[in-house]
Structure formats: C-alpha cells, structure tokens
Amino acid sequence: MKALRNFFEKTKPYVQKGAKYHWLHSTHDAFFTLAFVQKDTSKSGTHIHDYIDMKRTMGLVVLSVIPALLMGMYNIGYQHYGALGQLATTGFWSMFLFGLLKVLPVIIVSYVVGLSIEFIFAQFRGHEVNEGFLVTGILIPMVMPINTPLWMVGVATAFSVIFGKEIFGGTGMNIWNPALVARAFLFFAYPAEMSGDSVWISADGVQKMADGFTGATPMAEGVAGHTSINAWHAFVGLIPGSIGETSTLAILIGAAILIITGIGSWRIMLATVLGGSFMGILLNIFAVNPFMAIPFWQQLIIGGFAFGAIFMATDPVSAAQTTKGKWIYGFLIGVLAILIRVLNPAYPEGMMLAILLMNTFAPLIDHYVVQGNIKRRLKRAPQSA
C-alpha cells in the first residue's frame, strides 16, 4: 500500500494547476481519494467529522443493488434457455454465465462513457469527481432491456450525464433521476428497440419460441388481456423484463440494506408501495377489463414497480427532501405508476414516467411543506413588524 501511496503523493505536484499534467488533475484526485481517505483535517467549524462520506454512502447503494443485478443475470440465462426449450438440460451456472456475459458489456459501456464525461466536467469545473455516477452507472444497465444495442446504452448514458445532471451543476443539483433520464431518452428516441415483445429475451439463435414463451412482459400480456401471472416466478424474478428489475426478492434484500444502513428513505419506499396498493385496490374494485382485475399485490411484483420504489424513487437529490414531502411524493409515485401502467396501453410500464413526473413536482411539494413550516413558526413567535 505504501508504494501506491507514494506513487500518488509523488505524482500529485505534476497535476497541480500550471503543471504539465494539470489536465489529469480530476482523474488523479478521483483515484487517490478512492484508494485513500485523505489526510486533510478540519480547518474551521467542528473539529471532528463523522466517518460517513459520499463514497461510503454511494458504495452502500451499489452494494444494495448487487443482489438484483446477480439475479437479473441469472434470469437472462433462464429466459434464453427457456425460449430454446432447454431449461431442463441447462445447469444453474451455465444460465448465470450466459447472463453475466450478456450484461457485463452493458455495465462497462455505461461506466466508461459516464465516468469519462464526469471526469471531464470535474476537470473543467475544478471540482472533485462526484460519486453519484457510481450508482447511476450501475442503475442504467439495470433498467435496460437486454437486447439494447451497446451504442444506444452509450448514447443514453452520455445524454443522461450531460443533460440529466451536469447542465444543472452536477450531483446534488439535478432535477430528475439521471438513470431514468437515460431510460426515458431511449424510450422516446428509439421506441422500436425499447418495447415490443422481442427485446426482453436474449434470443440469438432462437428460431422459434418454445411453448409457453412469448417474450412479452407481464404488463404487455396484461394489456393484451392475458393475465395469468405466475406470482412465484414474478416474485423470484423469472419473468421477462429489464436486466435488473425482475426479481422482487432480490430487490427486497437491497431494500433491507438501504433501510438498515439508513441510506435509503424508508418513508419513500413505504409510501410508494402504499400508493401502488391503493391504486391497485381501486382498479380491482372498478375493474372493467382483465388487467384491471389483477390482484393489486401482483401489480407490485411485476414490471419495474419494486425496482423503482426502492432504488429510483429514493434518489435523495431528485426526490422530495422534507419528511412530509417524502410521504406525498412516494404515495403519488405509486398511484401514478399503476394508473399509467393499467389504463394507458401506449405505455406498458408506468413506473419510469411516474417517477420522472414526481421528480418534476418534488420541489413544488417541498415548497408547500416549507411554507407550512414558515407559517407555523410565525404563529409560534409573532414577527411583529
């Protein structure tokens, strides 16, 4: 470790302002701070600072999505061999390996493209590289259908980092969840590659789907009137869908990590689930078609609902920031997601749009909560003037 530290310390003067390799400053700084907690001590204000920092926080979020990612990899293999009709003859590891090899390039593209842009912006702005993209970079692959071409992943990542985040000033200033901006960009720019029944299953070499395999997501099936959902499969994650969104079980493990460590807002998670259940029950009561009649709890385990509620809606920057605001924000996401999903056949998955919409309204919700605080404070101590 000493050698590594010496290397960083020795090269530091060469990347300072005015030195020859100044253009590598943000890169040097990013890797140095990643490898070593720096020796800087408090100059003003409190003398002690908590051990928690942005790297720890974002690192824990990445850790929490890993189960869903691994499960997603397995599911890709499962769907593939399912479509081939070879489920019975293929082992667990073959399926997992198939998925791993499919997903890894997507992750690499996302990180390389996104981090390059981040480093460049940090260099120009004279900031440190923000850790936010460590999370965004893993979330982007997880919300992509497996058949998304790599160049599209790259373009979407670039779009989301530049227009979803950096033009607002970087991590902490963005209005929308950057990972969802990437997804939405593809959804509207390349609709053919982003929806339909053929994008969800990696089916290279599959001539004809085996019996029982349509490749359609449960939502697409639902809109078409086929509502026989295998709830256990949907919960464990053996259904067609985006790479990381299918396994509710794995997502719940992630939720547990986020809640126990206090990194993710349990209020938003709970409020979203409550909102979704509320809307689901409402639709059950007034059901006029088979999709509306799907038991409300099944709506929560299919599609991207769980993934969105746990990992997307809880992004602290784009979510509501006040305690009361979080309840309202989460609840409305749940309501809107199910509403869009069931009643608007043009958009078979409502979660992405619901979260982006509520991201947009989060500052408004907060505004009214803050106004409430101001009024309450005025009442308590009259500002006589």
Place this chain on the structure above:
Amino acid sequence: MSKHFKLKRGFNIRLKGAAEAVLEDAPAPKTVALKPTDFPGLTPKLSVKADTQIKAGEALFFDKYNPEILFTSPTSGTVSAVNRGERRKILEIVVEPDGKKEFVEFTKADPSKLSRDEIREQLLSSGLWPFIKQRPYGIIAKPNVVPKHIVISAFDSAPLAPDYEFLFSKEKSALQTGINALAKLTDGQVYVGLSPEQSSGVFASLKNIETNTFEGPHPAGNVGIQISKVCPIGKQDTIWTINPQAIIYIGRLFETGKLDLSKIIALAGSEVKAPKYYKTIHGTQLDSLLKGRTKTETHERVISGNVLTGAKVDADNYLGYFDQQITVIPEGDDYEFMGWAAPGVDKFSASKAFFAKLFPKKEYVLDANLNGGERAFVISGQYEKFLPMDVLPVYLLKAILVNNIDKMEQLGIYEVIEEDLALCEYACTSKIKVQDILREGINSMIKELG
C-alpha cells in the same frame, strides 16, 4: 411553573477521555490574555499600550462601535504584548501577572437594592458586560436594550463537557447574587434550564428564577434550544443569555467589589493522560497546564472549548473567553487505505452505515480528519435529526447561500447560532461547513437590518 421538555432529536458523541471529578490547582500561568477573536463581529480598540502597568479590572480594550463596552484585565500586572495577525488584526492582548493582586475598586452592594442603571454601569465598567450575549445573532448584548427575558442553561451537553454541578456547587451565594443583579436588567423572567439530574443541585435551589427541565441528548444543554421551547424569538425580540460561570463573576463583583475571574476548567480528551478539573484563571496561558499532561504519542490538536464549537489553539496560546474546557484529540493527519469501504467496527458514526453501531456503549477516540471530501447537499433529512427545533436547517442554509434575507428570517435565523447546528456539521455526509455558512448569514442579517 416548571415545565419538563423531552427532546428526542440530537446526538451524544461518545468520546473517550471525560474529566474525572477531581480538582487540582493548575500551575500559575506565565501570562494571561484576552482574545478579541472570541467575539464574532467585534472591532477592538486598544485602551493600553505595551508595557503599561495595570490592575485587575482595568480596561485593556473596548468595542469601537459601543465604546462603553470594556474588556478588562483578569489580573494585575504588565501589558507585555499585543499580538497581531494579518492586516494588523488584534489577536491577543497579553498581560504578565506581577503577583501583587491589585484590584480596581468597584461598588460593593446588594444588587437587589441597586437600580437597573447602576447595575448596568457596574457591569460595563468592570468588563463583565461582554459575557452577556444577545439572541438573535449570539453577539455581545447591546447595553441600551431591555431584553424580553434572560435565559440561562445550567448544564452543558456537548462532548466531554464539564459537569456544572461539580464546577459551581460551592458558589451558591455568588450565583444567587449574580442572578439578582441580572433579574434587574429585564422586565421579563430569568429562565434557567436544568437537566433531569440537577433536580436537587445548586441551580435548583436558586431563587428569583423560573426553572425548566430539558431531557435528551446534545444539544439539549444549548441555550438556543431551550429558548426555542420556552420563549421563541420573534422579529425584534431580544433575549439575553449568559453562562453560569459569568453569573458567578457578577456575584463576586457585587459581593466583594472586586473583579475575581478565577474559574475551574476541565482538561479532557483522549490524548490527556488523566482527564480532570483544574482551578485556574480567565484567559490563562495553556502551556504550563498542558505540559506533561498529554500523551504526545501522535500529532495532537488542542482545542479551547469542545470538539464541536471550540477553537484550535497552539499549546502556548490562551483559554478562550467563554471556554470551560480544554479538549485534546489526535490530529489524524494521515492517509487511510480504502477507509471509506472498511466494515467500520471501530468507526463511531451518527449514521447507521458502520458496524460500530452494534456497540452502543463503547467510547471512541475520534480525530480531526475530515473523512471525506466536500460535496454539494445530496442526502436529505439528515440535519433535522440533530436539531430539536421546528427549523429546516438545509433550507435555512440554502437561503443563506443565496443571501435571501426574507427567507433567512422566515426560516429561523433569529433562533440559531453556530453551536446549535454544530452537530449537523459533524454528521454531514457532504462535509459542508455549516457553522461558517451560518455565521455568514448572521453577518449579512446584521449588515442589512442592524
């Protein structure tokens, strides 16, 4: 009507090295000094030159914009130096004691028989006035104002803070005399905030006051928190606050007619060999006290005050004007490989992101390392957990950053000073300099509204 307030929000930082309840005499200091930098916003004007002979209670300097506010010498002796910093800013006015114990004579009288003006005059001329702080803003009280109430916190909940019952248990008469003097300065009440353990202590037995009890973690002992519960500050309200130590000085002044600034301080922190209490004097030089009493195993950081709000001082510097403790912690100026990713069994944290959470009783050695780089506000809902007031700290800080006076006022800048938000700064994931930002906001409020 005594009320009991149970505060849920807040946090006790479990530091190693609390002072043991043992009192020793500190070695007599070679010099003592007053530091104008202990008063935010003060412009000092010297009233003495170097090498002047002075008595205890004679003015060393005064406030340029309120010349009646004097700062007087704690001891008789010679003004040995006026230390200046950048742009000739006065840092310290140093007095070398001559051991003669000569005092300026002030009026010796029972304050309850004196008028408000007489008491005010005596406090101003003796140099005890600067101990009175006003809210809003936490600056020296304006002598021409009559405050709505005077609020006193009778306990300090900050990390490793001294136990006030231990410090002041023998000073009951001086405390009572001081309270009687202060009570004359307001038309309202003198409120004293007690911790639940103090129900039978020296403060609970005082008269001429109204007591309330505050139960909960730090910052329950901060007077700002207590004000927000007892008598919230509105626009154009003024509340005065004063530390019990200063009340004792006032009591002694009226009882003896002399300025007696001897006090007890706690020497605490993980780098102190045997943390305990020492009897010393206001503004004492620290070197003789620290010498041989710290471990000197690592780089040390000496703090006049506590780890949240104190000032970093060199070992030959002086005790701060309001400080009752010296804290010595490791500087922590070293790299740690992948420190952010470690499981963190030994990493005490206000968050739940480290395994240290599993040991809720253990005490920890914490150093002055920043443990991360400064970022924008990312995490929400974090600061609120450490401020038991109906104030939204992040929104207030953002209003300050864009210098929006109206919003600052609406969001509660009158109610908080640095110490109230210090825990937020400690716990902040983004390492934002909360206290610096808040003082900036207070300064622009003073500039805009006077």
